[in-house]
Amino acid sequence: MQPRTAYTRTAIALHWFIALLITAGFTLGATMTDLHMSPRKLRLYSYHKWIGITVLGLVTIRLIWRLTHAVPPDEPMPRWQRIAAHGTHWLLYLLMIATPIFGWLYSSASGYPVVYLKLWQLPDLVSKNKVLADQLVQVHAFLAWTLFYVVLLHAAAALKHHFFDRDATLRRMLAWRRA
Amino acid sequence: MKRNSLLLINSIALAIAFVATAAGDPAIDASKSSIIATFKEENVPVDAPLKKFNGRIDYNAAQPNAAKAALEVDTGSLDMGSADYNAEVRKKAWLDSGTYPKATFISTSVKPGAAGQFTATGTLTLKGKSQTLTVPVTVTQAAGKPTVFDGAFEISRAYFVIGDKEWNDTVDDKVRVRFHLVE
Numbered sequence: 001m002q003p004r005t006a007y008t009r010t011a012i013a014l015h016w017f018i019a020l021l022i023t024a025g026f027t028l029g030a031t032m033t034d035l036h037m038s039p040r041k042l043r044l045y046s047y048h049k050w051i052g053i054t055v056l057g058l059v060t061i062r063l064i065w066r067l068t069h070a071v072p073p074d075e076p077m078p079r080w081q082r083i084a085a086h087g088t089h090w091l092l093y094l095l096m097i098a099t100p101i102f103g104w105l106y107s108s109a110s111g112y113p114v115v116y117l118k119l120w121q122l123p124d125l126v127s128k129n130k131v132l133a134d135q136l137v138q139v140h141a142f143l144a145w146t147l148f149y150v151v152l153l154h155a156a157a158a159l160k161h162h163f164f165d166r167d168a169t170l171r172r173m174l175a176w177r178r179a
Numbered sequence: 180m181k182r183n184s185l186l187l188i189n190s191i192a193l194a195i196a197f198v199a200t201a202a203g204d205p206a207i208d209a210s211k212s213s214i215i216a217t218f219k220e221e222n223v224p225v226d227a228p229l230k231k232f233n234g235r236i237d238y239n240a241a242q243p244n245a246a247k248a249a250l251e252v253d254t255g256s257l258d259m260g261s262a263d264y265n266a267e268v269r270k271k272a273w274l275d276s277g278t279y280p281k282a283t284f285i286s287t288s289v290k291p292g293a294a295g296q297f298t299a300t301g302t303l304t305l306k307g308k309s310q311t312l313t314v315p316v317t318v319t320q321a322a323g324k325p326t327v328f329d330g331a332f333e334i335s336r337a338y339f340v341i342g343d344k345e346w347n348d349t350v351d352d353k354v355r356v357r358f359h360l361v362e
Contacts, residue, residue: 037267039349046221111226111260118222128226130260 004072005168006175011069014062015173018055018096022151025051029144049107049114052100053122059096066093075167088154095147101125102140109133204362207234207250208325211361214252218336219351227268231256234284236328236360238318243291248299250360252282254306272343279306287311295319299330305339331357 007015028048035041074082107114108124110133115121126132161169214229234250255276259265269276286301292315300313316330333355336342342350 037263039346042220042349046223112223115221115223121224128260133260 004070006072006172008065008069009176010065011062011071012173012176014058014065018058018062019151021051021055021058022096022147025055026144026148029141045112046115046118049103050117052103053114053116055096056100056104059093063093063097072172075161075165075169077161077165077167085157088150088157091150092147092154095143095150099140099143099147102136102143106133106136106140109136204235204237204326207232207236207360207362209233211325212359214356214358214360216257217355217357219353220349225259227257227259229253229257234360236326236362238297238326238328240318240320243297244289246286246289246297246299248284248286248289248301250284253280254282255280273341275306282306284312303334305334306341308339310334310338325362327362328360329358331355 006012025048028044028051032041032044032048035044074085077085104114104122105125108126109129111128113121113124158170158173161167162171209232212232214232216227216229217224218227219225229252231253232250234248236246236248236250238246253276254274255269257265257268257274259268268274271278282303282305284301284303286299288300290298290300292298295318296315297318298313298315300311303310303312312332312334314330314332316328319327319329333353336350336352336354341354
């Protein structure tokens with residue numbers, strides 16, 4: 001059997017859908033806190049939380065998929081780039097899991113539990129505690145901003161491979177229709 | 180002014196209620212007690228404790244019908260967990276704590292139920308409006324320990340004109356209040 005040249009469709013679909021959700025969730029998170037108190041503000045907080053929980057669920061599926069399915073072999077590149085690329089991927093997984101978990105922790109500690117899609121109330125991970133909540137929200141924000149910069153690095157590297165090295169790095173994450 | 184006279188009547192009623200019960204049980208120990216309002220925004224239940232209150236419940240297990248309760252709560256002590264929310268909820272459209280700093284409950288009659296239980300009927304006055312409430316209460320008494328009263332009731336924001344209409348799609352009309360009062 002030939003080694004696969006692209007990611008599986010499942011991995012591709014999850015990758016781009018999660019990318020879209022993270023962009024929306026991050027944009028909401030970075031702007032909603034400064035809004036004046038209004039019903040809209042509370043709704044946006046809810047959407048932000050739902051997006052975060054969705055990312056947490058989908059990333060978990062993606063991670064299981066990744067560990068059970070072969071990924072395409074690396075394109076030829078210097079050793080340091082290979083290490084950097086793989087390091088970035090695993091850092092992304094870590095941040096995509098940790099950021100929503102700390103958001104969930106913060107929701108619990110602040111006494112505003114997550115009610116996913118307005119239907120299911122998620123269990124509180126910690127009990128209400130204002131001091132803890134103030135610390136958790138800072139960790140959540142730090143993780144989110146770190147994720148933002150690592151995503152930028154990841155995207156910049158993909159574009160560099162596509163336009164400068166002219167290799168298949170980006171194409172194998174876009175190859176929905178098999179040749 | 181209608182509002183002032185209402186406040187005055189309230190204060191007098193409360194004072195009378197206090198005097199009437201003064202001979203009986205000790206005052207509520209606020210440091211051991213809690214009154215918590217639970218509202219729902221976007222279907223998210225949020226517990227907001229009322230941190231400042233005082234009152235007295237006169238209860239004798241042998242004569243539950245004669246029980247009396249008078250409580251006074253500082254509306255400005257509602258803690259929603261963040262400074263933003265607390266500032267919002269004290270505004271005129273919500274609790275208007277500047278104009279109506281106190282909410283009161285004064286019992287009018289008590290009906291004994293099963294052992295350790297009774298139903299208290301009384302008048303809740305909040306933001307200048309009064310409503311008759313019937314509240315089931317559980318009493319816990321043990322030798323050498325303070326008497327504890329637990330119960331809960333529901334109020335309607337619309338009835339007490341708490342919150343602008345624009346919030347009605349976001350914040351439920353019903354607000355549940357539960358109390359744990361220790362003498």
